[in-house]
Amino acid sequence: MGLAMDVAGLNGFIERAFPQVAGQIRVESLDEVLVARLVVDDSHLRPGDTISGPAMFALADVAIYLAILARIGEVALAVTTNASIDFMRKPQAGRDLLAECRILKLGRQLAVGDCLIRSEGQPEPVARCSMTYAIPPGRG
Amino acid sequence: MGLAMDVAGLNGFIERAFPQVAGQIRVESLDEVLVARLVVDDSHLRPGDTISGPAMFALADVAIYLAILARIGEVALAVTTNASIDFMRKPQAGRDLLAECRILKLGRQLAVGDCLIRSEGQPEPVARCSMTYAIPPGRG
Amino acid sequence: MGLAMDVAGLNGFIERAFPQVAGQIRVESLDEVLVARLVVDDSHLRPGDTISGPAMFALADVAIYLAILARIGEVALAVTTNASIDFMRKPQAGRDLLAECRILKLGRQLAVGDCLIRSEGQPEPVARCSMTYAIPPGRG
Amino acid sequence: MGLAMDVAGLNGFIERAFPQVAGQIRVESLDEVLVARLVVDDSHLRPGDTISGPAMFALADVAIYLAILARIGEVALAVTTNASIDFMRKPQAGRDLLAECRILKLGRQLAVGDCLIRSEGQPEPVARCSMTYAIPPGRG
Numbered sequence A, B, C, D: 001m002g003l004a005m006d007v008a009g010l011n012g013f014i015e016r017a018f019p020q021v022a023g024q025i026r027v028e029s030l031d032e033v034l035v036a037r038l039v040v041d042d043s044h045l046r047p048g049d050t051i052s053g054p055a056m057f058a059l060a061d062v063a064i065y066l067a068i069l070a071r072i073g074e075v076a077l078a079v080t081t082n083a084s085i086d087f088m089r090k091p092q093a094g095r096d097l098l099a100e101c102r103i104l105k106l107g108r109q110l111a112v113g114d115c116l117i118r119s120e121g122q123p124e125p126v127a128r129c130s131m132t133y134a135i136p137p138g139r140g
Helices: A007-017 A053-072 B007-017 B053-072 C007-017 C053-072 D007-017 D053-072
Strands: A025-030 A034-038 A079-087 A097-106 A110-119 A127-134 B025-030 B034-038 B079-087 B097-106 B110-119 B127-134 C025-030 C034-038 C079-087 C097-106 C110-119 C127-134 D025-030 D034-038 D079-087 D097-106 D110-119 D127-134
Touching: A007 A025, A007 A053, A025 A053, A034 A053, A053 A079, A053 A097, A053 A110, A053 A127, A053 B053, A053 B079, A079 B053, A079 D127, A127 D079, A127 D127, B007 B025, B007 B053, B025 B053, B034 B053, B053 B079, B053 B097, B053 B110, B053 B127, B079 C127, B127 C079, B127 C127, C007 C025, C007 C053, C025 C053, C034 C053, C053 C079, C053 C097, C053 C110, C053 C127, C053 D053, C053 D079, C079 D053, D007 D025, D007 D053, D025 D053, D034 D053, D053 D079, D053 D097, D053 D110, D053 D127
Parallel strands: none
Antiparallel strands: A025 A034, A034 A097, A079 A127, A079 B079, A097 A110, A110 A127, B025 B034, B034 B097, B079 B127, B097 B110, B110 B127, C025 C034, C034 C097, C079 C127, C079 D079, C097 C110, C110 C127, D025 D034, D034 D097, D079 D127, D097 D110, D110 D127
């Protein structure tokens, strides 16, 4: 499938649309799979040097959203309608998280994607997440 | 079922265990149902005056976790293993969110709870969330 | 909210639209909450006298779907797009299952409902399920 | 990871443990990924020549369960505790379904796997499913 946006375009979009996470989340690479990084800092940690669930949720949400925009372009204003997440292992302290996302469905009304989240350099996933987005009518 | 902790005890626990959200999330009431409040501020907002998904996720996660601790006591260190969330309506701008939580299962290894989240004063829920927590062995 | 169908109408619809489950699933009562019964027989059992996951899934799916139709009428052809289910306890052998469903959102494009499933006469739920349905355009 | 069971062993297990689905569900191949087939017949169909949600749920549940047993052996009696499923496209009439499963976590207490389900010969997935199983203590 052709792509409507590239890595630089998506990272520019993060800065404009999600200023709260700009500097924390950025797209690393994009082809069939989009890889996004969470630059882990103290604000993401919970006692026991683990990364908070909401921080992982935010990474998955932004990353899958961007993987959709990469295909349909920036005009859309998709809204998350459903998320399912499995937290499977404790992330490694002191390592960024990488989310590897794929788009499974891109319909007129609904888009579905999922991702695996890993601590950088570790093979075993720390979380799995699938999300559904409602796409507003009238795009493109 | 008897309760191991009360509202003041749970709010004290938030301050010690979740300093990042202390002042933002607090328990309002507790009986069969636990009600927790997210004091909405600018850090929770997204463009369009909506409240971010991660902020709602965090509210649900903390609130259901506290509803479990209210029953088994502070000694436990439960870990979220699964979350499923439906975002159903846009929250009302300028209103706090209230999460109404119930515990559906409290087993030796797993606990399950769910919640409805509403904008304060609005009847229609903005989100629904269910979560599973793994309870470490040897509690009690 | 006004209801577009009653218990008899819904049970007649099951016979026409879901002949495979007619005689197994029926609506017991309907107001804010819809209660549906699974008449448990050998076809639903798994080794250890437990009721199969797919049988509980089918009960939840039909029951929440009917709770939506009760509100929007038989004309609609809604499609299940997402289901999340927690299996929490082993059902009691030799007892029917009752699913208690509520509709949480009834939008133009998406409807969301959830249910608790119990063995008849038992207070503790055996399963919790939430489902989303896409509603085709042009109804009503 | 070494495998404790092979394709023939898993298919023999289906016949003994799940007689209701024997002849309908069988393992096709097994390495890092397990592929299982649902031999679609009239009992799986719904009006409009679509395959019922419970039939897809059953395929995913059996297939991921077998992918776990392939690793830990037949002795275990794992129980499904959570399932999340996205129904994304209508299956093709007259084609079997193939579920492609991977195990994401195999812990002492919990195992997590997911699968994509496709109509045979079609590239686009019709459903995505993730499931968690509780593993009883004392195995192996």
